[in-house]
Amino acid sequence: MKRLSTLALRNLRVRMTRTILTIAGVILGVAVILAIAITNQSIYKGLEALFADVAGNADLSVQAAAEDDAGFNQRAIERILTVEGVIAAVPSTSDATMLMLGDHEVSLTIYGIDPAIDREVRPYKVIDGTFLPDGDKYSVIVAEDFAERHDIEVGKDIKLLVADGVEAFRVVGILAKEGPARQAKVTMPLKVAQAVFARGQNIDSIDIVASEEIVKSADALDQLKATLQESLGRDYDVVYPAAKGRNIAEMLSGLWQGLSFFAVTALFVGAYLVFNTFSMTVVERTREIGLLRAVGLTKWQVTRLIMGEAFIMGLIGSLLGVLFGILLAIPMMRMMNATIGIDTDVFSVPSESIVFSVIVGMVVTVASALVPAIRAGRMSPVEALAVRSKGGASWLTKHGWKIGIALVAVSELMDYVSAPEEVQMWLGQLSLFMLLAGITLVVPAFIRLLEWLLRPVIIGIYGHEGRIGAGNVHRAVGRTSLTVGALTVGVMMTIMIGAMSASITADLQNWMETALQGDLFIDSFRPMRMRLKGELEALDGVNLVTPMRFQEIKVVGVISGGTFTPKTESPYLLAIEPQEYNRISGFEFASGQGDEVALVSQLAEGNAVFISTMLSEKYGIGQGDYVRINTRRGEHDFLVAAVIVDYLQGGEALMGSWQDLGRYFGHDKAHMFMVDVTTGASVEQVKQQIEAAYGATRHINVESGEELRERWLKDFTSWFTLFDVVAAIGIVMGGLGVINTLMMNVLERIREIGTLRSVGMTRLQVGKMILSEALVMGLMGGLFGVAFGAYGAYYAVIGMAESTGWTVTYILPKTLLVAGMIIALGISQLSALYPAWQAARTNIIEAVQYE
């Protein structure tokens, strides 16, 4: 065994270029899988840690059931302290404000804490100055990173925008950026916060410290949670502190599933490269294998030798893949943090993901080498010694297309299989793997036909050298197919991501043009009083102003066909003045719901909502059903007046009337005003007028409709960046496949290249011949990739509609098809440069004598 492994190592060393290329494929596949796992885990843990940091020692946290800017009365503390097992109940507030810095403003959230007792819950580390004093002095403590960024020092004042204007606060201390200071950049005494932000007796959160006996037991803590909930009632939520972070992380799970699918394709292409390499290696070493068998190696030992090489490659590739995966996760994390807008600051490398990635990498490598290894073992010594190189198509090449079609069919059928969510993802990945395998097996059936059709193009570009080069692709159909397959997968991923992005973006744009037709949009760091609506309407050029408010609500159930189904969901309610909104903008109703004017009137009358298509799918309800929502007046059933296409809050939004907002949720301030400018008036002039009149005093932000729509579109499409990275990796791996194949082709045909040189082919002509061979593969890969990519994107769009209710019109931009072809051709030619150069510098004499 030791001798065999020594021989295996030597064989790998002797064919260093090929070994490196193959290992590179394994590295990339493993790296992508691990990077996605690391990023996923890091974001999840980071968010959990962020929110846990803020909570500190708190064992439980109390919030208003309906997320409310006004918060809840601090009287609740007295009720909480009466519950056995509660040691401390620590109140806090959070308010959005602006830090006024000379020439600009910075928006931030101010936390109000009780200095006397907050330190029992949260560990504050003061690195300069002192902690907050108790009492009502206008003082603040600042996190060190924030202080550094804005040049804030102990003993100096900072100006903050509060309810009645700008106030100065003395900086008494600087905190280390750890614990609560990771999120709370500026903190002031609770009483001061309540006063300056006009909160009255209201607070936003109570953090609870439980007794030691209770904390020791998870069941006891659960019991305390339930007791507190019962005591406080349904207007409050008693939660575990890290739950909020977990919820955000779970919202991202859909994104990770999508990325994991593409990681599977990266690994698949890695498997291609390994299979390719070992098939070629076995052919190349036919005589050597014959020699080994002749001197006494058994069939099983020959197979073990090849498998040993695969094992070594798999091990090296997987271990290096782990290293690259960790490195790749760094920019992925940065992209993800930028996309979700939270700096989670955690880099978690889960050991189980490392182990999993290594195992997958090794299993795939070894499995890919199995067939060639068995083939090598079966060679008869006499046959092997007599033959110089064996040509001819294998059984798989001749008949594999039948298996390929079957695999594609089964993959399609699997899309209709229902399974629990956790199993569904694995089934989906298996389905994708089968689809890719099926495509690969079908490709050989088309190679000859396609080469014949493409030959005039190749000759047109590369002349007579192209004629010889094109003919070479079907000398080793299996090898060509694998390479074309690798390119196909890379192009397919690019087309799929591009088509889905284009389809979703177009739909989003259409929706924005229907639903967000306002000429101007006004928002502020704090909810705005309705008084502003009248003031704005009085301005020249303003026709109509309508309020909008995003209210997080609690859906506790749905009623459909008279049957109640309990739910625990926290979507958003967009409260509007329906008639005004319809005059300025409009709604995109799902089809077949009746007269739209009547529907808008129904919404305006109250006790009714519009729900998005996604929520309709998610809750399993439609027009005429009811949604039960937790309100200040208790649980109330709202009629689903209509289903609309809506992308607000990622599609997880209902629309309700402004009247209902006041009646059931006790709010009358707007998060945003949508403005309709009078026909003929200049939108820009009206915008400037509003900014001049209210910008400084009310600290409002005015954006034109075009600017808003552009910004939302840009934010939305940034989510696709990660997918683009994975698609790019797929393309690179396709390129590796081309290099691998061409290097082997050159090696296999050294004597022939020598002959061509000896009969008068120049070095340049030899190079062109190799490039033309690559061009054929590139054209085939591009054509297949474009076809399968378009097909894949179409079914992905349909699948998305079926599973989420998000119906998107399928769009396949022609430029994308052209881009796909250009990518395939470009990568094939670039990848062929080195093999072409190698072929061109072949030593003629050595080559013609090569056996």
Next chain:
Amino acid sequence: MTILQTTNVSKQYKMGEVTVNALNQVDLSIETGEFVAIMGPSGSGKSTLLHLLGGLDQPTEGEIALDGQALSDLSDKKVTLIRRRNIGFIFQFYNLVPTLSAEENVALPLLIDGQRPRDYQERVEHLLSLVGLAERRKHKPDQLSGGEQQRVAIARALVTEPAIVLADEPTGNLDSRAGEGILTLLRRLCDEMKQSIVMVTHAPKDAGYADRVVFLKDGKIVDEMRLEDGRDATDILTRLTELEL
């Protein structure tokens, strides 16, 4: 007329630390229409000499001239073009392009030269008839026997009407009957078409088809023998023995 001339040609190779003198001050002339066999033991430098004559390699010292044109100081591209248009090669292992048919293999030098099929089709057909393979012209190499493949190689070597044909052990991979057929063909080319041929061989029987035999030993020409006046392979064998080759 001298068609190919070497003057004081030497060739050295570096093999690691060791310098090997493959050829040592070789002077050789080949006349138009002459069939010359080069013989010698393994390592005598006969293949090296053939490669230098064909411009596949460059001498370390000395000069090689083909039809009056010196090959030594030309660029690789120029030598390649000369080789394409003026030299025909026949190898031991035929070296046909497997994806091309017999007629395409024959036309290969012309194809590479950018000529159009309609300009050379007739010549290709003529050559295939000459070598007795007109009816097999559409066959690929794996559909031809060893002898047939070598005939295709011969036709390919002749397609550009080269100044000289260089053959490296052309019968080395054939049975005796097929080999005889090849040698008979080469002899015919020389007699009927005045084709100049240089053939490397280790077989006295093969050398017996030539007009002149040149004996190489340790990179030097040690003797020459004209095969006229009834001399044949037996005489060649005797001479080899005398020279201890």
